[in-house]
Amino acid sequence: xxxxxxxxxxxxxxxxxxxxxxxxxxxxxxxxxxxxxxxxxxxxxxxxxxxxxxxxxxxxxxxxxxxxxxxxxxxxxxxxxxxxxxxxxxxxxxxxxxxxxxxxxxxxxxxxxxxxxxxxxxxxxxxxxxxxxxxxxxxxxxxxxxxxxxxxxxxxxxxxxxxxxxxxxxxxxxxxxxxxxxxxxxxxxxxxxxxxxxxxxxxxxxxxxxxxxxxxxxxxxxxxxxxxxxxxxxxxxxxxxxxxxxxxxxxxxxxxxxxxxxxxxxxxxxxxxxxxxxxxxxxxxxxxxxxxxxxxxxxxxxxxxxxxxxxxxxxxxxxxxxxxxxxxxxxxxxxxxxxxxxxxxxxxxxxxxxxxxxxxxxxxxxxxxxxxxxxxxxxxxxxxxx
Numbered sequence: 571x572x573x574x575x576x577x578x579x580x581x582x583x584x585x586x587x588x589x590x591x592x593x594x595x596x597x598x599x600x601x602x603x604x605x606x607x608x609x610x611x612x613x614x615x616x617x618x619x620x621x622x623x624x625x626x627x628x629x630x631x632x633x634x635x636x637x638x639x640x641x642x643x644x645x646x647x648x649x650x651x652x653x654x655x656x657x658x659x660x661x662x663x664x665x666x667x668x669x670x671x672x673x674x675x676x677x678x679x680x681x682x683x684x685x686x687x688x689x690x691x692x693x694x695x696x697x698x699x700x701x702x703x704x705x706x707x708x709x710x711x712x713x714x715x716x717x718x719x720x721x722x723x724x725x726x727x728x729x730x731x732x733x734x735x736x737x738x739x740x741x742x743x744x745x746x747x748x749x750x751x752x753x754x755x756x757x758x759x760x761x762x763x764x765x766x767x768x769x770x771x772x773x774x775x776x777x778x779x780x781x782x783x784x785x786x787x788x789x790x791x792x793x794x795x796x797x798x799x800x801x802x803x804x805x806x807x808x809x810x811x812x813x814x815x816x817x818x819x820x821x822x823x824x825x826x827x828x829x830x831x832x833x834x835x836x837x838x839x840x841x842x843x844x845x846x847x848x849x850x851x852x853x854x855x856x857x858x859x860x861x862x863x864x865x866x867x868x869x870x871x872x873x874x875x876x877x878x879x880x881x882x883x884x885x886x887x888x889x890x891x892x893x894x895x896x897x898x899x900x901x902x903x904x905x906x907x908x909x910x911x912x913x914x915x916x917x918x919x920x921x922x923x924x925x926x927x928x929x930x931x932x933x934x935x936x937x938x939x940x941x942x943x944x945x946x947x948x949x950x951x952x953x954x955x956x
Contacts (some may be wrong), residue, residue, distance in 0.1 A: 579935060582623070587902075600929050616645050621937050629661050633667050649686045696738055720748075732758055743768075778811055809836065816884050820869065847883070
């Protein structure tokens with residue numbers, strides 16, 4: 571790995587904009603953001619050839635990309651293709667997400683994730699297992715025949731998998747997992763996210779006290795906020811310890827609801843954006859298969875035959891554009907929702923999620939129209955249009 575300075579663009583480190591500065595990269599990590607005139611002439615100076623340099627995007631819910639779904643047939647090569655596909659859109663780190671499947675397929679998928687971790691695959695941050703321990707009532711596009719309660723064998727397998735992964739996130743419903751199981755997972759370093767659940771606000775808050783620290787795709791596949799029963803939505807916004815993922819694609823959540831949620835959310839935990847992307851990202855596919863069922867792609871929507879939404883057809887830079895231009899967020903806030911906050915949500919903020927000294931040199935160069943010029947992972951170019 572080399573050392574160099576990247577110049578010629580405004581730099582956003584996750585908190586502050588820097589003008590007439592350069593991004594200093596040393597052996598794959600950020601060493602500093604320095605005034606250009608202070609840079610040693612001996613250090614190679616590269617031209618960013620864009621308008622701005624921003625922290626790399628981190629996506630905690632990615633079901634697929636580049637024509638590949640993360641499932642029992644994906645393998646390590648498939649995971650590599652998913653990471654490559656999303657790098658085109660500014661994603662420098664992601665959690666491949668396995669939708670509810672059989673115990674056998676789950677084991678094969680976890681094994682592929684463990685191999686990806688051992689190989690140091692660029693862009694791979696760990697795994698997200700969305701199910702199978704969910705609520706039938708709030709199954710969404712998950713196959714109800716595969717949903718089941720968590721058993722001792724499942725708990726042991728998750729705790730063992732976590733030992734070999736940089737991060738492991740598990741979406742579950744209180745209807746299919748006990749408080750004690752959640753506590754054991756959290757104590758073992760697994761990030762527990764509440765989702766696909768029809769439980770009450772009171773129960774959701776009790777699970778948060780037991781160690782659940784995230785909520786999966788706010789408003790979707792969960793009990794809603796009403797005036798007498800605030801549901802999981804109410805718990806997500808009320809609890810300052812629950813980090814909350816949201817799909818900002820103009821399909822899953824109305825922009826008004828996104829704005830209301832942002833204003834209502836108690837900290838220090840915050841809302842962050844996920845794509846919930848499927849294999850269609852980076853392709854011209856018009857359909858694909860999920861658990862033996864055909865998913866149709868049309869007008870930005872992915873649906874089962876009955877119209878049920880099945881993941882999302884959006885990438886991370888499009889999410890930033892939507893949050894900024896449609897929801898009306900300041901660009902800085904939109905960028906933090908796809909970088910700083912997801913890194914904090916899974917405890918990787920010491921190494922990722924910003925452009926401060928010591929962190930991985932994961933960043934994106936954007937043009938004035940918020941198009942991706944280049945994506946860098948560990949100080950190396952993962953994608954470039956130049």
